[in-house]
Amino acid sequence: MSTRVLICDDSNLARKQVLRSLPENLSTDVQLAKDGQEALDILRNQHIDILFLDLTMPIIDGLGVLQALKDEEINLPVFVISADVQPEMQNRVLALGAKAFLRKPMQLDTLNEHLKSHGFL
């Protein structure tokens, strides 16, 4: 069975960048969301195996998504991919349960390292 992936970013370009960086085993069943609200709508109704999440977004931002997942006890590995690289932001994100924080522009090696350490590779 393929791994179900959700990519949430308000930028079409950024979504494509993530999609293009995914290894083959993660790129067959991918859904896209352009803000936190869209992502939550999907996550509340479907089983998703891994979420790639941007932070600075309209409607509901990445922190809002992480908080909602925590409140609603929706458990899945979340990899945050963000340009907001302040150490405090990284701490906040990890405290809210994200598995990894990846800086934009995303480095392929770093992504693969994190995927490997969480058993996706």
Next chain:
Amino acid sequence: MNAFDLTEDQHDCLQELINVAMGQASDQLARYLDTFVYLKVPSIEQVRSELLFDSLNHDLKATSIVSQGFFGYEGIRGEALLMYQPLDSSRLADLLGYEADELSFDEQMIDLSSILTTTFLNVFASQIDNQMSYSAPRLLSTNLNTINQHIQQQSFNWDYALKVRISYQVTDYSFNCDMVLLIPEEAISNIKAVIDRILADF
């Protein structure tokens, strides 16, 4: 739609380049002020010059404005305005970690603005394989006519401009600063060409 309008894809691409640059600029600001900087989605709009001054006026709750020109390869250039909300001199010195009389208020504003502008634009430039040089930052009066004159003095054609606005909010100090980048019409087509090159890869 005119020749200076961005397509949806161009707008999206520019916004993502700006996101990465503002992320790093805010990281610098956060380290400099030893605090956390709250970021919002930046706004990008195209304005006609007569409306540009109206729109700046609308934005102008600022009491201090620092202006700095930037010039890259391939005709990428413009003017960065750092607009600060009211802040008294001793408070700023405290924020920046200076002794009260170490630097004048003007020097402190220029110092901080230069860090933000150059960090932002250096990261922006590196993403598009470009390199920026800068004019000396200048503290402007907040009088709109002075700003208007200052912008008109730059040897650009300002009938149309691309206006990018980025807000940096330091909540625990109630310190707010808007960075407004004004890109004159002759540079817009150059930026569009660079963006199209990036988009062609996708």
